[in-house]
Amino acid sequence: MTTAVLWLRRDLRLGDHPALAAAQDCADEVVPLFVLDDVLLGPAGAPRRAFLFRCLRDLQERTGGALRVLHGRPQDVLPDLVRRVGASNVHISTDAGPYGRTRDAAVAAALGEVPLLDLGSPYAVTPGSLTKADASPYRVFSPFFRAWQERGVRGPAVAEGPVRWTDGGVPTVAVPDDPDLGPVELPEAGERAGLARWREFADADLADYAEQRNRPDADRTSQLSVYLKYGCVHPRTLLSDLGEGPGPAAYRRELAFRDFYADVLWHAPDTARDEVQAPMSGLSYDTGPEAERRWEAWVTGTTGYPIVDAGMRQLAGAAWMHNRMRMVTASFLTKDLHLHWRRGAAHFLALLRDGDLPSNQHGWQWVAGTGTDPSPYFRVFNPVRQGREHDPDGAYVRRWVPELRDVAGAAVHEPWLLPGGVPTGYPERVVNHADERVVALERYAQVRG
């Protein structure tokens, strides 16, 4: 009887797992393992932690209770488990995530002669593996995207026949209780739920995704980000199932963006907090009591700009925000309120159920003009224009900002123009967009010399 250890990092799925297929080639039974380290138990946002814990409970059920959950650092707890189940035939999948390399080296050293089988990233296709001809990493999306498409993506791995799960006689710790979520509701966790969501999206919304994806009032995005983050579904599976046409092409491009940012951060882990464009770290930001009041207004969705407030209230109330609203609210924080993108990015990570380091930090950097694309610093989103363009009937604003529910149509985007003035309970604007836009441009000009 030979045993394999399936070390699930954030790839919390069984259906198309390459490690599982590999394990079945050389072992009779499999011990599924998840290591809860302090990062996952500590400062991670409550929605993400709750979703993770629910995924683990789902896996526990699907493996007939065999899933082992260990608490500690992988390099400390793995060797003991490996020794208990018999080290001669153990295979382990590894992670190619941004910080995976250091940890993998520590784990490999701790395991000694036991092979660590590298099967790629659990949640993206290419991090660390695509470079330019001179072996340097890409810094601009479009060339990356061309290379990514040219390279192609291998199909999902399929295990042969049913798997014999075993707990290997290894003790486990209980999956923690969900943290308090308040009014936030999460989608159903786990691989089956993720695949069901994919089929729903592919049948109903994929065809006109290219036009509909920018409409926060329509709710026709895939909602798969949280499943992708935890590897409940792998992009490989989606890509192999995607088909052709404008909708699928647009979706493929979004999946490539995940890979691009994962790749950027893999090559330059420091850019999780430092500006990609080094000179931009000299940008000046507002500080002091007034700046703090403006921060508070942004966080609580009381800036007086309806589209911004709707986005921020969706974030707080749903632990999710439509992608276009992420750009609009991020632009408002950095360019209208002159506060640091890093602070906004940390706030997003704390509240978003799908908050993922590469996409979040580099999405923010892109909006802030400090990121991988060198051009857009002079683009300042106009909140009124964005509202009128992408929420033309005002339905999204009314859904999230009850003070404005009685205002019909697109007029909801400029409540200060209403004949009766700003409705009771809704705040006046914290800043004047036209003025702050000029201030922002001046500050960028200073840095650029």
Next chain:
DNA sequence: AGGCCCTTGAC
């Protein structure tokens, strides 16, 4: 080396 290109914008 030179020339083409660059995620989603605004006035």
Next chain:
DNA sequence: TCAAGGGCC
């Protein structure tokens, strides 16, 4: 139309 400079081949 504007914007500007560097990535990329």
